[in-house]
Amino acid sequence: NAGVMQNPRHLVRRRGQEARLRCSPMKGHSHVYWYRQLPEEGLKFMVYLQKENIIDESGMPKERFSAEFPKEGPSILRIQQVVRGDSAAYFCASSHSVAREDGYTFGSGTRLTVV
Amino acid sequence: GENVEQHPSTLSVQEGDSAVIKCTYSDSASNYFPWYKQELGKRPQLIIDIRSNVGEKKDQRIAVTLNKTAKHFSLHITETQPEDSAVYFCAARQAGTALIFGKGTTLSVSS
Numbered sequence: 468n469a470g471v472m473q474n475p476r477h478l479v480r481r482r483g484q485e486a487r488l489r490c491s492p493m494k495g496h497s498h499v500y501w502y503r504q505l506p507e508e509g510l511k512f513m514v515y516l517q518k519e520n521i522i523d524e525s526g527m528p529k530e531r532f533s534a535e536f537p538k539e540g541p542s543i544l545r546i547q548q549v550v551r552g553d554s555a556a557y558f559c560a561s562s563h564s565v566a567r568e569d570g571y572t573f574g575s576g577t578r579l580t581v582v
Numbered sequence: 583g584e585n586v587e588q589h590p591s592t593l594s595v596q597e598g599d600s601a602v603i604k605c606t607y608s609d610s611a612s613n614y615f616p617w618y619k620q621e622l623g624k625r626p627q628l629i630i631d632i633r634s635n636v637g638e639k640k641d642q643r644i645a646v647t648l649n650k651t652a653k654h655f656s657l658h659i660t661e662t663q664p665e666d667s668a669v670y671f672c673a674a675r676q677a678g679t680a681l682i683f684g685k686g687t688t689l690s691v692s693s
Contacts, residue, residue, distance in 0.1 A: 500680050500681070502683075508685060508686075509588075509671060509683050509684060509685035509686045510626065510671060510683040510686075511683075512680050512681070512682055512683070515679075515680040523679065523680055525583065558625065558626070560681075570616045570628040570631050571616075571628070571681060572628075573618075573625040573626050573627070574625060575624070575625050576625060
């Protein structure tokens with residue numbers, strides 16, 4: 468089991484470009500969560516998805532950010548027209564289900580730098 | 583929604599001493615409380631968790647206690663070692679929702 472796979476590990480974008488972050492959950496996991504971590508800060512919840520459904524996007528900025536988890540393929544966090552303030556580490560986590568109180572398994576993160 | 587407060591933000595101890603990190607949560611419906619350890623530049627990793635029907639859980643040198651009435655839970659590390667140095671995060675959630683994390687505690691263990 469390869470664990471939660473995130474790519475790319477590092478991503479550099481110029482202001483105004485788009486950033487696409489990918490997350491493949493652990494085998495058998497159908498729940499995906501995205502978190503943002505700014506330097507010296509904690510893990511801030513962004514969005515919770517199941518296959519083809521957004522369950523909770525209360526942590527997502529209202530503009531420029533979107534997420535999906537299609538029937539086939541990885542979950543994608545998309546940031547349009549990036550600004551310097553978007554520079555952060557973005558972590559994805561997955562779990563088997565929420566009916567069971569499982570801890571999350573985190574990916575290694577994508578470190579986004581906006582120049 | 584859930585809000586988790588974590589204290590202290592930094593903690594320095596001598597090797598062999600104990601370390602205690604405390605968290606409070608706001609949503610009385612929360613029933614799952616994990617702790618994660620994050621080393622510099624790495625992913626957060628689950629080290630111990632506790633569910634609402636249990637008051638205390640221990641795993642070797644680490645233990646977690648939960649007081650549901652007061653809505654707080656704590657991480658205890660005994661006989662600390664330099665390799666325990668990391669950032670520790672508490673979190674809380676109820677079934678069907680995402681984990682909400684505290685802001686983290688940077689633990690430094692000096693030898």
